[in-house]
Amino acid sequence: EVMSMVPIGAAVTDGYNAGHGLPFDSEGMKARYPGVFFSQFTGAELVADKWNLSRQDLDNFALESHQKAAHATESKYFDREILPVEGRNAEGMNDLVMADEGIRFDASIEKLAGLKTVTEGGVITAGNASQITDGAAAVMVCNDAGLNKIKANPRAEIVSISVVGDDPVFMLTGPIPASFKALEAANLSIEDMDLYEVNEAFAPVPLAWASDLKADKSKLNVNGGAMALGHPLGATGAKLMTTLLHEMERREANYGLQAICEGGGTANATIIKRL
Template identity: 45%
Template sequence: YAAESHRRAAAAWNEGRFADEVVPVPVVQPRGGETVFERDEGVRPGTTAEKLAGLRVIAKDGTVTAGNAAQQNDAAAACLVVAEDRLEALGLDPAAFLVGWSAVGCDPSRMGIGPVPAIAKVQRKTGLSLDQMDLVEINEAFAVQVLACMRAMHWERHDILNVNGSGLSLGHPIGATGVRIMTTLLHELKRRGGHYGLESMCIGGGQGMAAVFERA
C-alpha cells in the first residue's frame, strides 16, 4: 500500500495534476538569494514493496516502519467557506458545496480507526452511501491504519481512494492536512467530472472526522 501511495503521488506530480492547487513559496537562503519551493520533497518515485519490506519495525511485533508511516511536514493550506446566499454578492464561483460533516470520538489507543464511525455518521446525516462517492480520501497516517479502516467498512475501492497519494507520500502537515486533502479532492473531482467526494481522517487524541462535498 505504501509503495502505491508514492507511485500515485509521483504520477500526479509528473502529469501536472497538482499545478492548480500548489502555491510556490520563495525561501530566503542563508547566503543570500531565494529558492522557490514548489514541489513536495517526500515523494519517492522509486519506492517498492521489496525495499519497504527491508525496513525495521518501530515496535516489537509491530508493522509500522519509517516507510509506511506518514511524514510530518511544514505546510499550510487555505480555503474560503462562504454562505451560499453571499456568493453572488461577493462575485465568487464555488468549487463545491459542503453536503455534511461529522466528528466522533473513539478509543484513543485505536485512534486510527476514527474514520470508520465518522464516515458512518456522515452517511446517516446526508443519506449518501460510499457507493455514491466518486472519490474518497482517508488520510494516510499509517498504511496499516487505512487498510484497517477499509476492512472495518467492508469496502475495497482502491481505485477511487487517495488517487493522488496522501500522507505516506505527500506528507501530513499537522493542522493543515484537512484543507490540503479537501483541496486535492475537489481539484480531482473537477478534473474527472465527478459529483460527490468524501474526505476523512483520524485524530490522535481519539477522534475521527468526515465530510462529504458536492462539486459545484
C-alpha cells in the first residue's frame, strides 16, 4: 500500500465513470440515513463520546503506542518480521530501511496535547489517529493439501474467523461484534487469549473494544499499533497478523486474536493458535 503516491479512494472515480455509485451514495443509504455525512473522523468522535473517552484518554493511549513501539524496536523484537528495503534518503543517498519511520522515540504527552483537533471541540488529532504510511506485508495461508504439497511446517492454525457489518455511521465499532462472534465460534473466552492486535485506526477504536470485551489492556497491541507504526490500509490486516504471530512465538503464547475495522462499518476478527 503506497499511500504517499496513491490518494485514498483514488480508484473510486473509475467505478463512478463506469456507472457505479459512489460509496454511501445509493438511494437506500440516503433513505435510511437522511442527511448523514459518512466519515471515519466523525465516527471516531462518536465512538469517543459514546464510550466517554476524553482527549487525555486518547493521548495517553497514543503515547503508550509510541513507547511500546520504541521499546520493541530497540529490543529488536521486530527484526524477525521486518524485511529490510533499499531506498534513498532525503539527501538522495542509498539507504537501507530496517525500521518503521513513524515511531516518535521522543513522544511526550505535552507534544500530543499541543496538537490541534480535527474538528472544533472534538478530541481526535493527528497524534491519536493512525499515520498515513507506505507498507507491505505477506501471510501464507494453506490447507492440509497445500502444506503436504510444499512440505511446510505451519507456525499457527486459524481457529475461527468472523466478518460482520456494524453501524456505518459509527463505522469503527465493528471489531467489537466481530471479536464476540469469533470467540463464540471458537468456544473460547477473551480470558483465553494471550495477546490481541486490534487496529489503532483511531485511539477510540481499541479503547472501546477493550471496554466492551472486558479485555486486559496489558495484552493489547503490546508492541505498539498504527498510531506509532502506521496504517497502510490494505496491508494492515496482514501486518497485524504477522506481528501477532511473531510476538506469540517470542512469548510462547497459545492463542491470539486480531481484529480490524473497515470502511462502511464492516470488520473482521481472526483467532489463531500457535503450533
